[in-house]
Amino acid sequence: KAGVTQTPRYLIKTRGQQVTLSCSPISGHRSVSWYQQTPGQGLQFLFEYFSETQRNKGNFPGRFSGRQFSNSRSEMNVSTLELGDSALYLCASSVDFGSTDTQYFGPGTRLTVL
Amino acid sequence: AQSVTQLGSHVSVSEGALVLLRCNYSSSVPPYLFWYVQYPNQGLQLLLKYTSAATLVKGINGFEAEFKKSETSFHLTKPSAHMSDAAEYFCAVSSPDYKLSFGAGTTVTVRA
Numbered sequence A: 001k002a003g004v005t006q007t008p009r010y011l012i013k014t015r016g017q018q019v020t021l022s023c024s025p026i027s028g029h030r031s032v033s034w035y036q037q038t039p040g041q042g043l044q045f046l047f048e049y050f051s052e053t054q055r056n057k058g059n060f061p062g063r064f065s066g067r068q069f070s071n072s073r074s075e076m077n078v079s080t081l082e083l084g085d086s087a088l089y090l091c092a093s094s095v096d097f098g099s100t101d102t103q104y105f106g107p108g109t110r111l112t113v114l
Numbered sequence B: 001a002q003s004v005t006q007l008g009s010h011v012s013v014s015e016g017a018l019v020l021l022r023c024n025y026s027s028s029v030p031p032y033l034f035w036y037v038q039y040p041n042q043g044l045q046l047l048l049k050y051t052s053a054a055t056l057v058k059g060i061n062g063f064e065a066e067f068k069k070s071e072t073s074f075h076l077t078k079p080s081a082h083m084s085d086a087a088e089y090f091c092a093v094s095s096p097d098y099k100l101s102f103g104a105g106t107t108v109t110v111r112a
Helices: none
Strands: A005-007 A010-013 A019-024 A031-038 A042-050 A053-057 A064-068 A074-078 A087-094 A109-113 B003-007 B010-014 B019-026 B032-038 B044-050 B056-058 B064-068 B073-078 B087-095 B099-102 B106-111
Touching: A005 A087, A010 A019, A019 A087, A019 A109, A031 A074, A031 B099, A042 A064, A042 A074, A042 B099, A053 A064, B003 B087, B003 B099, B010 B019, B019 B032, B019 B087, B019 B106, B032 B064, B032 B073, B044 B056, B044 B064, B044 B073, B073 B087
Parallel strands: A010 A109, B010 B106
Antiparallel strands: A005 A019, A019 A074, A031 A042, A031 A087, A042 A053, A064 A074, A087 A109, B003 B019, B019 B073, B032 B044, B032 B087, B056 B064, B064 B073, B087 B099, B087 B106
C-alpha cells in the first residue's frame, strides 16, 4: 500500500504571498491531520478532517485554512505569508482518528518564506 | 487536557549501549501513547503505541516501552544502540478531540 504523499516537497515563497499544500492519504483512510513543525515550537496541531468535515482546529490564526475532498485528499492554505510560517508541514492519515488509531505521516512539505 | 513531557533534549550513547528516552504524560482520560521517530528530512515513523492492552509494548527496530500509571511514564528503551538509531524521537498522546500532542523531542546521537 502506498504511504501518505505530500506535494510539493519543497517550496520557497516571499512574504505576503499565499501557498497551497496537498496531501494524499493512504488508500482507505478517511481522516487527515496537519501539523506544523518548527525548531522553536516543535510539532503543533493545525487541524483534522474526516469525511470533508473539520473536527478540530489548533491555535493558529485564520490565515491557516484547510479542506478535504470527497476522495479524502486534503489541502491546506496559508495566506499572507509571514517569515514565521517557515516550517515543515506534515500531513498524517488514519482510518478514523479516534484515540487509539494510529496516524501515519507523510514526508512533509518544507516551506521557506523569504 | 492531554500533554507529554520528554526529559532531555539530547541523549548521547555508545554503540551497543542501552538507549533510554524518558516521557511523562498528563491526561484527564485513559491515555493512549505513541512513540515516533524522525530521521533527517523525513516525516514521522511510528515505533510503537500503548492502547491499554499490555503495559509492556514492543515496537519496531528492537524498541520497547513500558506504561507505568503510578509514575505517569512511558519511557522508551532499546538494549543495544546501533548507529542507525541516530534520529529524533517524539512521545505523543492522543486526545478524544482528534489530535496528537507531542513532546519537544529527544535527539539521539550514537558514538562509535
